[in-house]
Amino acid sequence: MQTLGDMGEDAVVARVLKVLNQKDSVVVGPGDDCAVVDIGKADTYMLLKTDCLVQGIHYESDSSDPFRVGWKAVARVISDFSAMGGIADHLLVTIAMPPDTSIGYVENLYDGMQKCASFFDADICGGETSSVPIGSAAVISIAGTGSVEKRRLVSRSGGKSGDVIFVTGTLGGSIQGKHLDFTPRVAEARWLTENFKIGAMMDLSDGVACDLPRLAEASQCGYRIDPDMIPVNDGCDLHQALSDGEDYELLFAVDSQIADVVVKAWPKIFSATPLTKIGELCDPGGGDRFEEDGWQHFNS
């Protein structure tokens, strides 16, 4: 019997996608940060996203402040909307928790979710609560709708050989606290997509070593990175910066002709946030190949 643990997340997703059909109204389907749906509006698409946090996997029940867990649950979804160039509109919250959970814990959790939603002008407008058996891990799932102007839409698949690869911020060691407190790069992604033609973009949830190959493959490219250029967080080594995951920074590729313009303009707007060229896309089959993966569900 082949299990999810044998296969790893990407292979599991590939298998289940074979079971699914797609309608014409779906502009971008499974495999990107969000689904993109044409709802008959002239200038905008609807974005759809679902995500979940599992106790003991994405947060610790004893050491993680529920307010921060709630913030993280919503921030992860907003980060995915921003990775497509868009913003969040309406959010739905599903919690499945053991009956011995305190109501105070749940109130603080929702307080963190509401704070993050309000900060990014999104609206929690519904949800579902269920019990899980005592001793089972709690699961918090956030689903939501967003919107993106058609001219701004960026997927993972629009990169081309020669494009310069950038990351925002610094990488590694998110488990020390950033993973619960990060601010999704909405302002940065909106500025990028307003002012430049971004070839491909995603947010770094599983680490560059895991996510860059995904972006390159979606763009039918290979990739080369310059390890010396990776912006490593204080106290971390290169391996951690590439593989820890949960950075929630933007990873994007732009035509080499405009890369220098982006580099020059960036610090005038986002002086406190580094923007770093870490490599380039190349022809498929060429370039580098990470030997270690970032965080992959099921087989890590």
Next chain:
Amino acid sequence: MQTLGDMGEDAVVARVLKVLNQKDSVVVGPGDDCAVVDIGKADTYMLLKTDCLVQGIHYESDSSDPFRVGWKAVARVISDFSAMGGIADHLLVTIAMPPDTSIGYVENLYDGMQKCASFFDADICGGETSSVPIGSAAVISIAGTGSVEKRRLVSRSGGKSGDVIFVTGTLGGSIQGKHLDFTPRVAEARWLTENFKIGAMMDLSDGVACDLPRLAEASQCGYRIDPDMIPVNDGCDLHQALSDGEDYELLFAVDSQIADVVVKAWPKIFSATPLTKIGELCDPGGGDRFEEDGWQHFNS
């Protein structure tokens, strides 16, 4: 420390709602079968719904065919859309499962989800997969968008004193199998909302004894039921019919003036499905009060 188990689902929901704000675009917020959102279209609203199935609560891992579990997961959401008078459009699937789950199980699960989605012309366009620790209950969450013509929209809150209360189908004993195989009452709800002004409607997920008080309260009414009129499934008693839950039938209230017209027209269209008057809404504070509840999460 007050726990979720002490309080029960409705009280938990009431507490967390106090934490949440609502935007003007939300026409119907938390507390109904779906959220209703104005997305700037002339004739239709968007519906939003999230729901979840928990292993050991909503299905048994060893005895429940994963295809049927998948069907159920999607059918529950479609049933909620129909309870507002609408249809499903796009669905997102979140699964959180232990790494020792077989890929074959997951493929059959998705196969059942896709079958139900296709049957009702809905589209699974994205999702999320995560692991839970080995030994933890699996959680399957379906979130989705739907749509309803503004003229057709029905909520739980539009009933009034004197309205006749109907249920479709027969009630009780769903655990024998119906809970995994039911067909959401989409055709029935669409016909009702096309031809009649329905005061209030919801789907019966937790049983009449639990759900009717919710509908009556949302409509600021009391209720009277005639126990002899409850359509009890073969092999069940009245208590089971009122309290088992998971019937996924429609519960609705219509003005007494049109109730007889509905009763006469119904069997010409839905000859195989009973439609039964079970009581009426009355002034708040009056009427009956169920002594035993239907299925309530956390405190059952």
